Every structure is written in C-alpha cells, then in structure tokens.
C-alpha cells in the first residue's frame with residue numbers, strides 16, 4: 001500500500017485538526033468582535049507549514065485568512081483590527097528551492113484582506129520568534145492573542161514556553177501533540193538506556209518532576225499530561241482541555257487547549273461539541289460525548305452531588321461546574337429543566353428579582369440559587 005507523506009498531503013487527522021482550529025478561530029473572532037474593550041486581535045501561527053499541500057488541500061494559514069475574510073463579509077464588511085503572524089523555518093517539500101513561508105505569502109496574497117488586517121511573514125526559529133510574539137501582545141493596548149502551535153513532532157515544545165505564552169492573561173494556546181509517539185517512550189524516561197530523546201525526557205520531567213508516574217495507556221498519558229498542565233498553570237488561572245483524535249493504526253493525536261478566560265473555554269467546548277455532532281469518518285473522537293449520551297454519562301449525578309453538598313449553589317457556580325466537566329450551558333439547562341419538572345430542585349432568587357430562567361450563562365447579570373429538594 002502506498003503511504004502518503006504527511007508532510008505534503010493532508011491526512012485525515014490533520015483535516016480534523018484544521019477544522020477544529022478553523023471553527024474555533026471563527027467563533028473566537030465573533031466573540032471578540034463584540035467585546036468592546038478589545039482593540040486588537042493577534043493570531044500567531046508560528047509553525048505554519050506550506051500554505052497549500054498537494055491536491056490543493058489548504059493548510060492552517062490559508063484557512064485562517066479565509067476565515068478572517070468570511071468574518072468580514074458576514075459582518076457587514078467589518079472586522080476587528082487583526083494582526084496575523086505566519087512563521088516557518090523550513091524549505092518546501094513540494095517546490096524545490098522555495099521556502100515554505102514564501103509559498104504561504106504567495107497563496108495568502110490571493111485572498112482578500114480587509115484594510116485593518118495586517119499579515120506578516122517570518123522565517124525564524126520558533127524558539128526565537130515566540131517570545132517576540134508574547135512581547136507584542138503584552139505591550140499592545142487592549143489586545144488578545146491566539147497561538148496555534150502545530151509541530152510535526154514534539155521536540156520544539158516545552159511546557160515553559162506554553163506558560164510564557166499564557167502569562168499575560170490575554171492569550172489562548174492551541175497546542176497539537178502526537179500523543180502516541182510520545183507515549184511509546186514515556187514510561188522509560190528515567191532509564192539510563194532511554195531511547196526517546198532528550199526533548200521527551202525534559203518535557204515529562206518539567207511536568208512531573210524526575211519521578212514521573214507510570215502511564216497505563218495513551219489515553220491515560222493524555223489525561224495525566226492534562227492534569228499536570230492544569231497543576232503547572234493553576235496559579236495563572238488557566239483552564240486546560242484536550243481534544244483527542246485517533247487515526248487508523250492506533251495513532252492518537254491530541255490538541256491541548258489553554259486559556260485564562262472562561263468564555264474562551266466555553267467556546268472551545270462548543271467547538272468540540274460541534275465537531276462531535278458532525279463526526280466525520282476516519283477518525284474517532286475520544287471523550288466527546290454526543291448530546292444523547294449525556295443521559296448515559298454520570299453528569300446528572302455529579303451535578304446533583306455538587307448542588308447537594310452545600311445549602312445551595314449559584315448559577316455562576318453551576319455554569320463553571322458544567323464547563324469544567326465538559327458540558328455546555330445548554331446541556332446543564334436540560335438537566336435542570338428536567339429536575340424542576342420532577343420537583344427535585346428549587347430555584348431561589350439571590351438578587352431580589354423574580355426568578356424565571358436558570359441563567360446558566362457567562363457573566364450573568366442575575367444571581368439565582370439552586371437547592372436540592374429530592375436527591376437522585
């Protein structure tokens with residue numbers, strides 16, 4: 001069987017990965033365009049690739065430029081001020097003697113760009129360019145930034161770098177990691193004859209210390225990495241989530257998502273749910289329950305236990321709890337509505353105004369309490 005080269009062909013998992021990035025970017029622009037105190041959005045694709053792969057498949061830079069263009073046309077020919085950086089150090093694998101970044105520039109210039117959108121192209125080492133990107137977003141008045149980090153392997157990726165990107169509290173990071181390639185050697189990092197390479201050892205040591213746990217499977221590996229990223233970034237108030245794709249041959253890839261903003265986190269979850277509802281063939285998406293599966297999951301029980309553990313829980317607490325457990329406000333609302341009908345749960349006003357809805361939403365102007373009347 002002919003193996004396609006992942007460097008020049010868009011493989012199925014990459015397609016799903018790019019769809020996720022693209023869907024997220026569209027939602028991100030929509031939300032930030034309506035946020036009054038945001039004056040500039042930065043999008044940094046610092047390992048941006050070829051622009052267009054073989055068979056005319058679009059890579060992340062072209063997708064991003066098209067998403068910005070679509071945003072502009074579907075918002076009455078307007079869009080926020082945006083600065084996009086594309087960076088790639090490599091030589092094209094498709095066009096001999098041409099830099100990848102020059103291809104991105106050439107294809108990118110054909111896409112309509114609103115006047116207040118700047119696009120810049122670089123051919124630098126990721127390690128030297130990302131601090132400049134961080135510095136730029138942190139020194140720009142009322143700015144927000146999105147980093148899309150899509151390496152071939154994991155050698156260039158260090159947890160400290162991710163932390164540096166997030167430290168200003170105004171950025172989000174989408175980091176793509178080849179989980180099964182990392183897991184293959186992850187349990188032997190402490191051995192003297194370790195074959196996985198220094199970057200993997202450093203990656204694991206910086207998250208778990210020099211005595212890392214045993215990973216039982218690739219999914220356990222992803223879960224433990226996610227947990228330790230959460231602990232590592234806790235003091236910065238960062239939410240961490242993952243999205244896992246499995247490709248034929250058991251290769252598992254995972255997108256790690258980091259944000260300091262709960263609304264950004266909700267947006268990422270909404271993107272995951274969207275992807276799951278339109279689940280394509282060729283990859284399975286782990287840990288993303290489809291809506292009908294909620295009933296089968298333990299979420300209602302967990303939510304009930306959360307509310308019952310104290311006198312009452314506020315709508316703001318329940319909003320956050322739902323997200324932290326991977327569920328959107330619409331899912332939580334469905335559970336609460338059912339309980340109200342069944343007389344299991346009672347709503348109380350905490351702000352003196354009459355209570356009608358649940359108000360499970362970001363930054364709600366209402367304060368509502370939920371009390372358990374009859375446990376599940």
Ligand SMILES: C[S@@+](CC[C@H](N)C(=O)[O-])C[C@H]1O[C@@H](n2cnc3c(N)ncnc32)[C@H](O)[C@@H]1O
Nearest residue numbers: 047048049059060088089090125126150151152
């Ligand atoms: C997986 S590809 C990116 C694919 C791209 N997102 C797309 O959609 O087509 C990773 C890219 O990182 C580039 N790269 C690898 N190491 C780099 C480094 N240290 N600095 C800058 N670019 C690097 C490679 O040339 C390669 O094009």
